Amino acid sequence: xxxxxxxxxxxxxxxxxxxxxxxxxxxxxxxxxxxxxxxxxxxxxxxxxxxxxxxxxxxxxxxxxxxxxxxxxxxxxxxxxxxxxxxxxxxxxxxxxxxxxxxxxxxxxxxxxxxxxxxxxxxxxxxxxxxxxxxxxxxxxxxxxxxxxxxxxxxxxxxxxxxxxxxxxxxxxxxxxxxxxxxxxxxxxxxxxxxxxxxxxxxxxxxxxxxxxxxxxx
Numbered sequence: 317x318x319x320x321x322x323x324x325x326x327x328x329x330x331x332x333x334x335x336x337x338x339x340x341x342x343x344x345x346x347x348x349x350x351x352x353x354x355x356x357x358x359x360x361x362x363x364x365x366x367x368x369x370x371x372x373x374x375x376x377x378x379x380x381x382x383x384x385x386x387x388x389x390x391x392x393x394x395x396x397x398x399x400x401x402x403x404x405x406x407x408x409x410x411x412x413x414x415x416x417x418x419x420x421x422x423x424x425x426x427x428x429x430x431x432x433x434x435x436x437x438x439x440x441x442x443x444x445x446x447x448x449x450x451x452x453x454x455x456x457x458x459x460x461x462x463x464x465x466x467x468x469x470x471x472x473x474x475x476x477x478x479x480x481x482x483x484x485x486x487x488x489x490x491x492x493x494x495x496x497x498x499x500x501x502x503x504x505x506x507x508x509x510x511x512x513x514x515x516x517x518x519x520x521x522x523x524x525x526x527x528x529x530x531x532x533x534x
Contacts, residue, residue: 327378329357332494333408333437333526341403345369345427347391347420348410352379359383367402369395391420400429407436409524412468421484431533434486437494437526439463441471444506444520463523474519477527486529493522 327350334357337344342364346355349368359366359382368386370376376388387395391414405424411417424434439462440446446463449455458466472480478488510517519525 327351327353330354330408331357333406333435334358336435336492336526336528337404338433341433343367343402343404345397345402345405345424346383347405347407347424348413349376349379349383349386351375352382352386354406354408355379356382367397369397391423393423397427399426402427403429403432405432405434407434407438409437409439411436412438412465412470412472415469417470417480418484421481421486425485425531428531431531433489433528433530434481435526435528436477436481437524438472438477439465439468440474440493440519440522440525442473442520443523444510444517447520448506472525474525477525481527481529485531487532488527488529490528492526492528493519493524494526495523496521 330353334354337358339362344355344358344364344366346352346366346368349355349370352368355366355368358364366383368376368379368383369391370379370386370388371390373388376386380386387397389395391410405428407420411420414420421434428434441463443463449457456464458464460466474491478491481488510521
């Protein structure tokens with residue numbers, strides 16, 4: 317399945333990500349903007365110019381009515397995006413769909429103003445439910461959505477996504493766990509594991525990882 321044929325994803329404001337956008341950003345690029353739900357919510361709360369890149373034409377058509385400009389294409393060097401222009405570039409569950417995330421971050425760095433930021437949310441392959449699937453079921457079963465979404469081309473741990481950003485010259489300001497899911501009442505072994513080894517299991521609690529990184533000032 318290609319990125320253009322990906323399953324239907326929820327069109328939402330992505331509140332857990334929205335709340336981390338700094339108040340002073342004025343120009344935002346949302347890579348993989350889908351139908352523009354995130355950008356629309358961003359524009360409702362502040363004066364901000366929001367661009368989007370979206371490869372699916374139907375989703376891009378909806379986003380075009382919500383955002384200031386939408387480019388119907390995969391994120392790449394041929395996109396008509398101005399250099400050194402954006403305060404913030406977001407990859408909200410899009411980087412894992414790219415064949416070379418390093419090249420995507422290099423391109424993003426050329427579109428950011430000095431000191432600009434990237435917010436990148438990726439699935440956490442070390443989420444406890446995924447590890448239980450691997451260890452207890454001894455399987456790797458792709459699904460329509462989630463950590464093992466069958467359209468994902470890349471997989472990340474907290475450690476590996478931070479290393480990726482640092483290798484591209486970004487300074488990682490913060491790493492935040494998103495969608496904490498682990499406490500099911502019938503999972504006694506899981507709860508015991510988390511209680512006995514809190515530090516070793518800290519990153520296993522979250523379905524997604526949000527990386528907040530910035531370019532060094534010029």
